[in-house]
Amino acid sequence: MNLLHAFFLLPIIGFLPLTSTYGQTGQRESTLATINPTKDLTDICVKPLLSGQGALRGLVVGIIHDDQTETWAYGEEGEKNKKANGDTLFPIASISKQFTALLLAQLNVQGKLRYNENAITFKDKPVTYRQLVTHTSGLPLLAKGLSSRSTTEKFNEFLNKHTLARDPGLPFQYSTFGYGVLGMLLTEKGDAK
16 A cells, blocks of 8 residues: 555535525525535535636545435546546645644654654654654655655655755755655554554
8 A cells, every 4th residue: 555645535514505595574594495405515515616717627525424425526637637536536735744743743642752753864864753744854845756656665765865955953844755754654653543
């Protein structure tokens, strides 16, 4: 299994935008009863995201309710010009950093690691978990030739050949690659429960 993939089905529970009208008596009257409260409301919420400037190319919505799952796909899969479907996997990009940082915090609380302990030694320079999570590791923004679908072996190969532009520690330098390394290291520490 590729350790750098972070995909999930987002349950949408209780997310129902309501529109209303007022009759002659001033009573609030919901238009919810006139439409299907799942697919139709999902369409109302999602379709504006797929049109206009800066629009999404595609989106899959999953709703889980009472052990039943429904999915609706909109648009296309990234650059592939292929229609999205319930099995489409989209990268969730930098939002995965919050989940990685949360896992680090859980492992710290469980005593499986400490923020200031050495996470990796990079060309004889120790890099701590704190430096990886706070973007002060000295690792680059991205690793040339690697993607979120690259294997652990490819990551390790890059690490063995790369030279840091600066020593670990301050100043801050945003590093998506550093978070990829952190994610790989945390998976080796075991599941946080």
